[in-house]
Amino acid sequence: MEGLTVKAFGMIAEKLPEQEFKFPKKENTEELLASLYNEYPNLKDLDFSLAVNQQLIQQNTPLEGDEEIALLPPFSGG
Amino acid sequence: MEGLTVKAFGMIAEKLPEQEFKFPKKENTEELLASLYNEYPNLKDLDFSLAVNQQLIQQNTPLEGDEEIALLPPFSGG
Amino acid sequence: MTRKPKNIFVEGPISSEKIAKSIQNHSSKTNIGAHSIFLGQVRADEKEGSVVRAIEYTAYEEMALQKAFEIREAIFEKYNLTCMHIYHSLGEVKTGEICLFVFTSSKHRKMAIDACEELVERIKNELPVWGKELLENSDENWKVNT
C-alpha cells in the first residue's frame, strides 16, 4: 500500500486515535508535520522528535513517500 | 605478659620463624625496627609498613611497651 | 568478529535469579578480573495525591534494538571489554522490582566500571523506551528522566 506509515509512542500514542496509521505522501518532514498538526491539533502541545525509518532527524528531511515515521516523546527508559 | 606483640602478614609472615611473637619493650618504633632488622636481617629486603594497635603509622612513634605491632607488606586484596 | 543486534527486552521484571545466572555464566571466562553491574529498580515515588505502584514500559522495539546495537559497538570500540550485556523490561514492573540490568566485564576494574557508567547514561538518553507510572489511586503519569 502506498503512503507513509506513522507510528506514535508513549504519551503521543494516547493523544491520537490510532497508534499506527497510513498517511499520504509528503515532500519532506516539515510538510508532514504541518499536515499532522492540521489533522491532530492537540499534537501542538506535545514535545516529540521524529524518526524516519528508525533514524532520529534533527532538521527538515526529504521523503520518498513510503517511509516509516515515528513520533517520539522524550525517552524515559531505565 | 609484658612486652610488645608483633604480628607479621602476607609475605613477611613467610620470612619470619613465627607469624606472631612477643618482643621486648622499646621506646619507639624506630628502635623497634632497628632491633627487628638486627634479629631478622632478611626483613631489610622487604617492603612493609607498621601499624601500632591497628593504626598505620607514617613516622617514628613512641611506644608504651604493650602495643600490638603489625608488619604489613603492600596490600593486595580484591 | 561481527556482532548483530540482539534482543535486550525482557517481558516484566528482571529476576535476581537471571542476574545470578548471568554472573555465573562468566566463571568460565578466566581472563575477566572485574565485573561492573548497574540495576535500575522501580521507586515508589510520591506523586500528587498518590504513590507509584508500578511502571509500564513500552518501546519502539526495532529502533531500540538497532540503537542498542550501535551503542554496544561504540562501547566495545572505546573500552577493552570481555563482555557486555543489556536487559530492559517491557510491560509492568512493580516497585522494588528490577527494570534495567547492565553488565560489563573486563580484565581490570577501571574499564569495566567506566564502560558500565557510560552504557547506563547512553541507554537512558538514547533508547526509545517510555515508562508510564501507574499510581496507587489508578491515575497514570508519564515518567520523565532527569
Added chain:
Amino acid sequence: MTRKPKNIFVEGPISSEKIAKSIQNHSSKTNIGAHSIFLGQVRADEKEGSVVRAIEYTAYEEMALQKAFEIREAIFEKYNLTCMHIYHSLGEVKTGEICLFVFTSSKHRKMAIDACEELVERIKNELPVWGKELLENSDENWKVNT
C-alpha cells in the same frame, strides 16, 4: 543512627546465589532507584612458566574490619546512599570465582555509581588484605595490586 563494624569476610568464594539473595533483599526498599555492583573475579594470569589456578587471601582481620568501618562511614557521609555492602573472600578462591562483592544503592544512579567506584578503590588501597597466587605448577607468587 550509630553503625558498628560488621564482618565483611566470607570464607572461600562469593557465590552468585549470595549476590542474588543480596539483590532480592532490597526489593522491599522502594525508595531505591539504582544499584551499583562491583565484582572482583580471580584471573588465570600467566606467570613465568605457569598460570594462576587460585588466590589464597589472608587479612589482618581486626584492622581490616575497623578500616572497612571507617571507609563505610566516610562514604555514607559523602554520598546519599540507602545501603552499602562489602564482602571480601578469605582463603582459597579459584580462577573464575568471585573474591570481592561491593554493592551500593541510592535513589538516583549517579550517587550509587560514584560511591561504588570510590569504595572499590579504597578497599583495594586501604584494607590490610593479601592475595597469594597459587600456580598450576605448585609455585606461589604474592599478588601485587596495580
